[in-house]
Amino acid sequence: MTRVGPIALIWLLLTSGSVVTAQADDRDKPAAKDPFDALKDIPLSPDGQVTLSLGGQLRIRSEFSRNPVFGLAAPERNDGVLMRTYLSAGLRIGQFLKTYVELVSGQAPVWNGTPPPTQLDRLDLLQGYGELMLPTDLGGIMIRGGRQEMSYGSSRLVSVRESPNVRRSFDGVRAAWIASSDARIDAFVTRPVLPQDGIFDDKSDPGQAFWGVYGTGQVPDLPALKIDLYYLGLDRQNARFAQGTADEHRHTVGARLFGEAGNLDWNVEAAYQFGQFGHDKIQAWTVSANFGYTFVNMPFSPRLGLNADAISGDGNLEDSTLGTFYPLFPKLPYFSEANLVAPANLLDIQPNVSLTLLPEVKLTLGWNPLWKQAQEDAFYGPAITPVAGTTGGTGRYIGQQFSTTLEWEVTDHLTLGGTYVNYVPGERVREAGGTSGSFAAGWATVSF
Incomplete structure (x- = not known):
């Protein structure tokens, strides 16, 4: 069945x-x-003030991985089949009250070894919250409490984590002032949710607390330029870096400038981190940029893009300062679907080109060389932990990856996609025993 x-x-x-x-x-x-319109805004009261909306998603994904993380992660080969199902129900009462429940079932019928909880979570609550919306003369005020997803900006630091079977959610309270579609300020106090492989056993992570304020709006007198400003705080027990393992209390302040003018688009972000790591202090930073230009009058409307990241590492593992940037809760995979490297202690560039082959078919090609920012620090793998044997050494070059992604929006409800990534280690990773590898995946997603 x-x-x-x-x-x-x-x-x-x-x-x-x-x-x-x-x-x-x-x-x-x-x-x-649309046949699924019947599932939206179903009236439950004669006056139409109480409505119910139903939704869901089914995704089937096959993955083929050879020598993951340059062969420095086990197993050497993993061919997997992943299936995830979401079912949601939103109940709206009048203009101000809303409740929302979303269930998730993540299955991994084919997997080499024991699937992690982000891939195998038999049945659980992904989201479940109550929301109050209060209109004011200066905009709406939203108050939401319960289990919920959060994603801010370009998802570099706070993301739903789309690729695995189970997306990321948080338990806590969030409030927002919403002035318009372009202006909003959020404040939240939460704990990330730890997925488990059983039935209704996911729980808040007692070892982490996450809070912050995130604002976005338009730069005055510059209609093409938008800005995000944010502060994010994190308490984390037993945080692990190449310098050691200790409890950390980390603060992140940052800004993002983004927008488009004509055929040019841009997204530039910088953040600074400070705080305490055990008895040591934290001083870390990151700068990221994404620029693109679309040739709309050429065949396939090619967009030429250039992404670049500079993310600090720790230049001295013996001193009293931790210089490794920690990316909090980023989108994963970060640089490609191969999930090759985490955004910590890293320098990289990624020239890329996107082609619109048909109105709903998009092909993206990219090349991504990678270096350690600090030679003494480790190369950090996809779990944002140091990879054994990669500290110090004679060079900073990690390696390179070539990626191809094809996506087809067949209908409003069906999306097909596939990707192939080939990667080759550099000098520093070869010293640690690294080797070449590849990753391929294909997926079909049905949403309603």
Whole structure:
């Protein structure tokens, strides 16, 4: 039954997408109604003040990994099949009250070894919160309490973590002042949720506390330029870096400038971290940039892009200062779907090109050489932990990766995608026993 259901549903959506396209070309016929509209804003009271909206997602993903993390992680080969299902229900009461519940089931029927809880979580609460929205003359005020997802800015530091079966969520309270679609200030006090592999056993992480203020808005008199300003605080027990393991109390202050003008787009961000790591002090930083130019009048409307990151490491593992930047709760994978490296102690550039092959088909090609920012510090793997044997050494060059990603939005409800990444170690990683490897994945996502 598990195999028949998804295939039948995908076929139904493909067929419905064809019907929509055909009717869109026939101007004498009305546009087809989305069959899933019936699941949205279902009235539960005669006056329509109480409504229910239902939603969900099914994703099937196959992965083929050879020598992950340059062969420095086990096992040497892992071919996996991942299945995740989301089901959600949102109840709105009048104009001001809302409750939302979202369940997740992550399955890993094929996996080499024991799947991590981010891939195998049989059934649990991904989100469950109550929300109060209060209108004022200066904008709306939102107060939300419970389990919820959070994502800010370009997801460099706070993200839902899309690629694994189980997305990231937090337990806590969040308040927001929402002036418009472009201006908003959030404040929150939370703990990240630890996924477990059982049934309704996910829990708040007692070893971490996360709080902060995040604001976004438009730069006055510069309509093409937007800005984010933020402060993020983190308490973490038994934090592990190449310098050692200790409790940390870390503060992050940062800013992001982003926008577009004509065919040019940009996204530039910088952050500084300070605080305590055991008895030592923290002084770390990061600067990231993403620039792109789209040639709209050329075939396939190519966008030429250049991404670059400079992320601090620890130049002296014996002193009383920790210089390694910690990226908090970033999107993972970060630089490619291969999940090769974490954004800590890193220098990298990534020239890339995106082609719109068809209106709903996009191809992206990228090349990404990587270096350690501080030679004495370690190379940090996807779990944001130091990889054994990579501190010090005679060079900083980690290696390079080449990536190809193809995505096709078949209908409003069905998306297909695939990626291939090939990576080659540099001198420093070869010294630690690293070798070349590759990663490939394909997925189909049905959402309603």
